[in-house]
Amino acid sequence: MKNAKILAALLGGICLFAGVANAADTANTSRNSRLDDQTQLPKAPAKPVSQQYFQPPADTDIPNNAFGELVRRGQDLFMNTKALAPEYVGNEMNCVNCHIDRGRKANSAPLWAAYPMYPAYRKKNNKVNTYVERMQGCFQFSMNGKPPAADSEILTALTTYAYWLSTGAPTGKALPGRGFDEPPPPKGGYDIARGKAVYEKQCQLCHGENGEGKKVGVTSVFPALWGKDSYNWGAGMHRINTAAGFIQHNMPLGRGETLSDQEAWDVAAYINSHERPQDPRLVNGSIDETRKRYHADDGVNLYGVVVNGKKLGQGLQ
Amino acid sequence: MRKLITPLLSGLLLLPALLPLSAQAVDGSDIMQKGGANPAAMPCITCHGTDGKGMAAAGFPRLAGLPEAYIAKQLADFKAGRRENAVMQPIAQSLTPEEVAAVAKAYAELPKVNIKPGPVERPQPGSGAWIALRGAWERNIPECTLCHGPAGVGVGDTFPPLAGQSTLYIENQLKAWRGTKAVAATRKTKAVAAVPPSRRNDPNGLMAHIAVDLSEAEIKAVADYFAGLGESKETFDESQHRLR
Numbered sequence: 423m424k425n426a427k428i429l430a431a432l433l434g435g436i437c438l439f440a441g442v443a444n445a446a447d448t449a450n451t452s453r454n455s456r457l458d459d460q461t462q463l464p465k466a467p468a469k470p471v472s473q474q475y476f477q478p479p480a481d482t483d484i485p486n487n488a489f490g491e492l493v494r495r496g497q498d499l500f501m502n503t504k505a506l507a508p509e510y511v512g513n514e515m516n517c518v519n520c521h522i523d524r525g526r527k528a529n530s531a532p533l534w535a536a537y538p539m540y541p542a543y544r545k546k547n548n549k550v551n552t553y554v555e556r557m558q559g560c561f562q563f564s565m566n567g568k569p570p571a572a573d574s575e576i577l578t579a580l581t582t583y584a585y586w587l588s589t590g591a592p593t594g595k596a597l598p599g600r601g602f603d604e605p606p607p608p609k610g611g612y613d614i615a616r617g618k619a620v621y622e623k624q625c626q627l628c629h630g631e632n633g634e635g636k637k638v639g640v641t642s643v644f645p646a647l648w649g650k651d652s653y654n655w656g657a658g659m660h661r662i663n664t665a666a667g668f669i670q671h672n673m674p675l676g677r678g679e680t681l682s683d684q685e686a687w688d689v690a691a692y693i694n695s696h697e698r699p700q701d702p703r704l705v706n707g708s709i710d711e712t713r714k715r716y717h718a719d720d721g722v723n724l725y726g727v728v729v730n731g732k733k734l735g736q737g738l739q
Numbered sequence: 740m741r742k743l744i745t746p747l748l749s750g751l752l753l754l755p756a757l758l759p760l761s762a763q764a765v766d767g768s769d770i771m772q773k774g775g776a777n778p779a780a781m782p783c784i785t786c787h788g789t790d791g792k793g794m795a796a797a798g799f800p801r802l803a804g805l806p807e808a809y810i811a812k813q814l815a816d817f818k819a820g821r822r823e824n825a826v827m828q829p830i831a832q833s834l835t836p837e838e839v840a841a842v843a844k845a846y847a848e849l850p851k852v853n854i855k856p857g858p859v860e861r862p863q864p865g866s867g868a869w870i871a872l873r874g875a876w877e878r879n880i881p882e883c884t885l886c887h888g889p890a891g892v893g894v895g896d897t898f899p900p901l902a903g904q905s906t907l908y909i910e911n912q913l914k915a916w917r918g919t920k921a922v923a924a925t926r927k928t929k930a931v932a933a934v935p936p937s938r939r940n941d942p943n944g945l946m947a948h949i950a951v952d953l954s955e956a957e958i959k960a961v962a963d964y965f966a967g968l969g970e971s972k973e974t975f976d977e978s979q980h981r982l983r
Contacts, residue, residue, distance in 0.1 A: 481873075482864055498859045498982075505980035518983075523876040627897055627942055628886070636895050638888040639977040674943055676881040 458544060458551035458559045459703075460658030462721050466535070469598035475528040476535065476597050478587040489582070496583025499576060500524060503565065504642060507576050512567035513699065514635065514642040514651040517580075520564065520659065522672050525587060528599030529671035535600035537584040538593045554581060563657035566699045602667030605683035607722065612662060612684075614729065617692030620685050624674055625693075633696060648696035650738045655701035661721035665690035695729045700737025709735040765837045767845025780833035783842065786826070791849045795966070798907030801900075804851030808896035810843035816940040823915075823937035852903030854890045855971035859982045867960030870953070871901075872983065878952045883961065886945070889981035891965050897942060901965040909962035912938060916950035 469475060484490045499506050501524060503516040518524055525533035540553035554577050558569030570576040591597065621629075628644040629635055635646035646652040658664050670686035672678045681689070705711040713726030713735065725735045771791070774782040783802070787793050791803030802810060816822040817831035834842070862868035871891065874882035884891055886898045893900030901909060915938035924930035941947055953961070 480864060481861075494861070501983045502859065502980070505982055523874070527876055624943065638892055638894055638981060639975075639979070641889060641980045643886075643888050643894045674945065675885060676879050676945065676949060677943070678879065 458542075458555040459547065459716070460559050460563050460656065461544065462658075462661070462664070463601050464596070466596050466600035466603060467598050469528075473598070475599040476532075476591055478526050478532070478534045478591075479589045483589075484586065489586075492579050492582040493586045496579035496581070496586075497524060499579055500583060507570070510561050510567045510570050510576065511565045513565060513646065513653065514637070515565050515645055515653060516642070517560070519645040520668065525584070527672070529601075529603045530668065531601055532587075532599055533584040534588045534591050535597045537581075537588040538591045539596065539600075553584065557581070562702055564653045564659065566652075566654040566657075566702075602664055603671060604663045604667035605670050605686055607663065608684045608687050612687040612691040612722075614688070614691050614695050616684075617688035617690070617695075620681070620689040621692050624681070625689065628675070633693065647693045648698050650699060652698050654699035655725050655735055655737065656703055656716070660694055660698070660725065661723045662687060662690045662694050663721045665694055691724075695724050695734065697734065697736055697738055699739075701725065701735070704737075709733060765835075765841040767841035767843070770834075770838055770842045771845060775830075775834045775838045777833040777835075780830050780838065783846075791846055792903070793905065793908065795905035795907065798905060798911050800905070800908045801852065801903045802846040803849035804903075805846060805899055806893070806896045807843045807847035809899050810846055811839055812896075812940070814839045814843065821938075821940040852892065852900050853971050853973075853975055854892055854902050854968055855973050855975055856979050856981050857890075867957070867962070867964035870957055870961040871964045875952075875957075880949050880952055883965070884983060889983050890968060892981070902968045903970060904965060906959070906962040906966040909965055910958055913950045913953065913958045913962070916941065916947050917953075 484493050500517040500521070503518075504511045504514055520531060521527075521533065522530040525531075528535075536556070537553055540556060541550050543550050552572075554572045557577055557580055558572070561567045561569040625647075629647050630644075632649065633647040633652065634649055635642055635651060636644040642651070653659050659668065666683075666686040666689075669690055670679065670681050670683070673681070701712055701716065703712065703716055705715050709726045717723055717725040727734055770780070771783040771787075774780045783791075786797070786799040787802050788799070791801065793799045793801040813822060814831045814834065817824060817827045820828070831839075860868060860872055862872045864873075870880070871883045874880045874885070883901060886894065887901050888894040888898065891901035893902075916936050918936040919931075919934045921933035922928075922931040936947065936950075939947070950958075
């Protein structure tokens with residue numbers, strides 16, 4: 423009798439424990455448990471005026487051997503992600519859309535400033551994430567797709583390319599030019615309507631009236647900025663502050679550094695006030711719960727926020 | 740007999756010019772062959788070729804398969820002086836708005852340049868292909884194909900195809916966008932005044948700064964690259980990606 427009681431208690435304990443484990447599992451398997459989210463990076467150090475940004479090696483430095491072949495393959499994938507890895511890209515984006523000049527350009531999240539910062543501890547998932555996991559995050563969020571396996575040829579080639587670009591860069595030291603070097607939030611805040619005016623004047627020509635981008639045949643040339651072909655609600659670019667940084671340094675193409683902080687924030691807010699594919703981490707099918715867990719303290723973003731009478735974060739197929 | 744036919748034929752050719760405009764439907768292909776109602780609007784084929792593919796040696800551009808809106812805009816820009824050209828400006832000024840619309844449509848309906856898809860190219864630094872496919876980002880010069888599309892096939896109504904155009908035409912356009920800088924006098928030579936750009940019709944100033952920052956040698960090399968792409972006889976399968 424006594425034994426039975428103990429057994430029952432024990433069983434109950436085990437069940438309870440299993441229940442907790444299961445809940446945790448479900449939360450994790452709905453996304454990739456090892457995934458590195460595209461959470462905000464600490465601000466990169468400013469570049470002293472007298473200094474140059476880190477210079478990655480030249481293409482002529484790619485060795486003519488098996489390693490060099492993989493570097494080139496990684497670069498091909500980086501520029502033609504949708505064409506060469508269609509099973510992993512759910513929208514029409516390519517790596518090079520956010521990482522200008524094949525991941526070489528400072529303030530366009532250059533690979534030479536990213537690769538040497540991994541593995542990195544992330545408070546958010548309480549894990550040490552690898553560079554490969556960070557790239558898997560890109561596939562899941564920015565490409566709204568399915569991450570290739572960590573040991574896949576695709577991620578190995580992309581890693582090799584990033585490693586090569588980082589030749590001579592210090593390990594574990596944040597370099598000037600890392601990320602998108604966001605402009606500070608404007609004093610009076612941002613204004614979506616004003617952003618629309620900036621968009622129409624500066625962006626629409628290439629990205630289209632409805633943010634749909636432009637294609638040649640089936641190949642995307644100017645990426646979609648919102649809608650089903652664009653990055654999803656889990657991508658770092660959905661943050662207004664992050665997009666403002668990218669835009670200010672890199673847009674309009676070839677004419678970066680021409681928009682003011684205010685214009686960059688306004689137009690980033692306009693772009694990110696449109697519907698896009700759902701955050702794949704969606705919690706219990708609830709926008710509010712997802713906002714609370716993943717968006718509430720992730721920079722400035724409009725996920726789960728009501729804009730023009732509509733709650734954003736509905737997602738698109 | 741021949742004596743009789745010649746005046747008859749020339750009479751026939753003149754006939755459209757004598758008719759009041761409203762009485763005739765404007766036919767784009769007619770304008771290509773015979774010119775506009777105003778005799779100053781010469782037949783397009785004189786310079787742009789009977790097939791609309793231009794005349795490479797003289798730098799007359801291909802018009803066949805260019806976007807309708809792009810051609811119409813260029814004609815409007817010639818007319819307004821945003822694009823200066825001694826040959827084209829008087830012609831553009833002589834075309835009626837209806838004729839501009841008709842001829843733009845007719846050229847857009849001719850075959851586009853046909854570039855077959857190829858594997859990923861590996862350009863050599865310092866080559867024309869490098870500027871075309873990689874750009875010169877240290878000078879904020881994006882690769883040409885980023886806006887003009889992979890293989891320079893053109894994107895939408897705004898970014899015309901570069902493939903299918905001649906070296907001379909591309910070179911002339913880049914030079915038209917940059918103008919030339921003033922040269923100071925030396926003991927032996929006179930000062931040369933700056934020539935302002937003769938082409939000022941790029942949307943949002945996207946081309947001007949690129950042309951200014953390219954060297955003469957780079958302009959020639961990149962023009963050669965696009966001219967050298969030629970044209971394929973095989974039809975391009977539109978379900979295939981074009982690689983960069």
